[in-house]
Amino acid sequence: MEYRVLARKYRPQTFADLVGQDVLVRTLTNAFANNRIAHAFLLTGIRGIGKTTTARIIAKGMNCIGADGQGGPTVAPCGVCTHCIMVSESRHMDVLEMDAASHTGVDDIRDLIGTVQYLPSSARMKVYIIDEVHMLSNNAFNALLKTLEEPPPHVKFIFATTEIRKIPVTILSRCQRFDLRRLETPLMAQHLKNITLKESVSADDEALTLIADAAEGSVRDGLSLLDQAIAMGADETGTIHAPAIREMLGMNDKSQLFGLLEKLLAGAVGEAMAEFGKLYAAGADSAMLLQDLLALVHFITRIRISADAADDIAFSEKERTFAMELAGKLTIPTLTKLWQMLLKGLQEVRIAPEPAASAEMVLVRIAHSADLPSPSDLIRSVRKEAANAPVGGGNAAPSRPAAASLITTQQVVSQSVAQPTVVHAPLPQSFESAVQMFTAQREPLLYNHLVRNVRLVQFEKGRIELNVAAEVPQDFAGRVGARLTEWTGQRWVIILSHETGAEPLQKQRDAAEAAKREAVKSYPLVATVLEQFPGAVVTKVTEQP
Ligand SMILES: Nc1ncnc2c1ncn2[C@@H]1O[C@H](COP(=O)(O)OP(=O)(O)OP(=O)(O)O)[C@@H](O)[C@H]1O
Ligand SMILES: [Mg+2]
Ligand SMILES: [Zn+2]
Numbered sequence: 001m002e003y004r005v006l007a008r009k010y011r012p013q014t015f016a017d018l019v020g021q022d023v024l025v026r027t028l029t030n031a032f033a034n035n036r037i038a039h040a041f042l043l044t045g046i047r048g049i050g051k052t053t054t055a056r057i058i059a060k061g062m063n064c065i066g067a068d069g070q071g072g073p074t075v076a077p078c079g080v081c082t083h084c085i086m087v088s089e090s091r092h093m094d095v096l097e098m099d100a101a102s103h104t105g106v107d108d109i110r111d112l113i114g115t116v117q118y119l120p121s122s123a124r125m126k127v128y129i130i131d132e133v134h135m136l137s138n139n140a141f142n143a144l145l146k147t148l149e150e151p152p153p154h155v156k157f158i159f160a161t162t163e164i165r166k167i168p169v170t171i172l173s174r175c176q177r178f179d180l181r182r183l184e185t186p187l188m189a190q191h192l193k194n195i196t197l198k199e200s201v202s203a204d205d206e207a208l209t210l211i212a213d214a215a216e217g218s219v220r221d222g223l224s225l226l227d228q229a230i231a232m233g234a235d236e237t238g239t240i241h242a243p244a245i246r247e248m249l250g251m252n253d254k255s256q257l258f259g260l261l262e263k264l265l266a267g268a269v270g271e272a273m274a275e276f277g278k279l280y281a282a283g284a285d286s287a288m289l290l291q292d293l294l295a296l297v298h299f300i301t302r303i304r305i306s307a308d309a310a311d312d313i314a315f316s317e318k319e320r321t322f323a324m325e326l327a328g329k330l331t332i333p334t335l336t337k338l339w340q341m342l343l344k345g346l347q348e349v350r351i352a353p354e355p356a357a358s359a360e361m362v363l364v365r366i367a368h369s370a371d372l373p374s375p376s377d378l379i380r381s382v383r384k385e386a387a388n389a390p391v392g393g394g395n396a397a398p399s400r401p402a403a404a405s406l407i408t409t410q411q412v413v414s415q416s417v418a419q420p421t422v423v424h425a426p427l428p429q430s431f432e433s434a435v436q437m438f439t440a441q442r443e444p445l446l447y448n449h450l451v452r453n454v455r456l457v458q459f460e461k462g463r464i465e466l467n468v469a470a471e472v473p474q475d476f477a478g479r480v481g482a483r484l485t486e487w488t489g490q491r492w493v494i495i496l497s498h499e500t501g502a503e504p505l506q507k508q509r510d511a512a513e514a515a516k517r518e519a520v521k522s523y524p525l526v527a528t529v530l531e532q533f534p535g536a537v538v539t540k541v542t543e544q545p
């Protein structure tokens with residue numbers, strides 16, 4: 001006997017067999033019972049969920065004459081009368097199935113409309129099933145409209161589409177619409193189980209749940225995956241087991257990854273490297289590996305927040321137990337730190353010329369930081385130290401970090417790093433404030449020269465002696481003098497000198513900045529951070545508001 005794929009073999013022939021579409025079935029049942037059958041239906045929903053199937057059941061129901069040849073329209077077609085059989089086999093003269101995907105033109109629709117006026121040849125109703133109706137051209141839709149408005153009494157239209165948004169409202173408003181639902185995983189798994197029973201195949205529940213989940217609500221997808229699983233074969237015990245399915249679905253076994261993660265967290269660099277080597281030798285892709293680790297950390301974090309998250313069927317029983325164990329041990333800050341390091345590592349690995357080497361470096365870095373406290377732990381411990389400090393020992397001097405309270409420290413930091421304030425005094429009291437006027441008054445070019453290319457030899461009110469570099473323009477001294485005179489209302493002269501003078505202002509500022517960075521290193525909080533994170537550097541000192 002030829003093998004028929006499960007999806008075709010098990011196409012529901014009646015609504016009783018249609019799974020998960022209760023609302024649709026109930027509404028149609030009422031309509032048939034009250035003899036209020038719409039003349040146009042629109043069935044919508046994702047792929048492989050029963051649209052074509054439903055269209056055929058409706059067509060059969062409209063034309064079924066029952067086993068005795070006496071029956072009327074019904075939602076439960078008998079399946080044995082000639083009409084039922086011919087519709088099921090897609091060869092009924094009066095039930096026309098058209099695939100709009102391949103007949104999108106206005107001419108196809110005109111041909112179809114041309115046949116509408118003729119009475120059915122043998123059935124009660126002429127039924128037009130137009131699948132993938134969203135594929136029709138605009139003209140084709142327009143040609144349909146008039147017929148759809150007032151079809152002859154013996155004509156019914158059934159449209160099916162996966163893309164309801166592409167259907168013009170003019171069409172929508174002339175149809176009774178049914179939304180077919182995605183199947184939830186448990187319902188799909190149950191359906192798959194019923195089919196394995198009929199096929200005398202044994203599969204464990206976890207395997208079926210995995211397939212059901214991967215099908216994402218589409219029954220046809222679920223059945224195709226089951227086909228594949230059956231073809232792949234059962235194990236020695238004659239059963240299809242979850243691990244095989246996981247492999248088939250490309251969800252590889254994560255227990256090795258758990259091993260790797262454990263070694264990393266324990267800071268066991270050598271063992272972690274060995275684990276990585278094993279995975280790599282087995283063909284794991286470096287970036288994929290980090291991605292899997294990320295997924296794992298995410299999973300553990302979710303469990304940490306809510307234990308319910310552990311019922312994720314993408315992970316095996318063993319993996320779930322393991323993740324729960326880790327979730328019990330790790331804190332959220334540790335998990336987020338791990339996540340960030342992995343994420344940053346992943347970005348590096350993706351652009352690295354040698355991804356495997358880069359991945360190794362990432363893992364080494366993580367293993368090394370395993371015993372590092374998180375920033376919040378650090379702050380907490382510094383606070384605790386401060387609280388334990390002897391009363392009266394609150395000397396905030398940077399040389400006595402342990403005794404300084406955090407608050408005092410902050411004050412010290414903000415005092416010592418306060419930026420020089422801009423002086424808008426009409427008469428500048430220093431060279432620095434005179435120069436500052438050039439930014440305040442928007443003379444960026446002159447300001448730039450004053451800051452970088454000028455050494456101060458002497459400053460007096462009304463008289464500035466400068467040693468200027470070759471970069472400054474010819475009329476520089478004249479312009480600076482003129483500007484200052486203008487702004488202050490007092491005469492200023494700039495005298496050029498050959499004496500060495502002081503360092504340019506910018507150099508002085510850079511040096512001061514560096515000194516500031518150096519100085520904060522001895523504040524308790526900063527010192528602890530630097531000590532706990534080897535290689536950390538102070539890059540910027542900003543003032544706390
Ligand atoms: N609700 C359902 N209950 C049981 N089986 C279903 C259901 N939906 C789909 N199937 C199975 O999937 C197969 C395909 O269904 P059908 O052709 O009706 O899907 P469709 O919604 O028209 O999909 P498409 O959008 O791809 O045309 C059927 O033969 C049947 O085996
Ligand atoms: Mg279809
Ligand atoms: Zn029948």
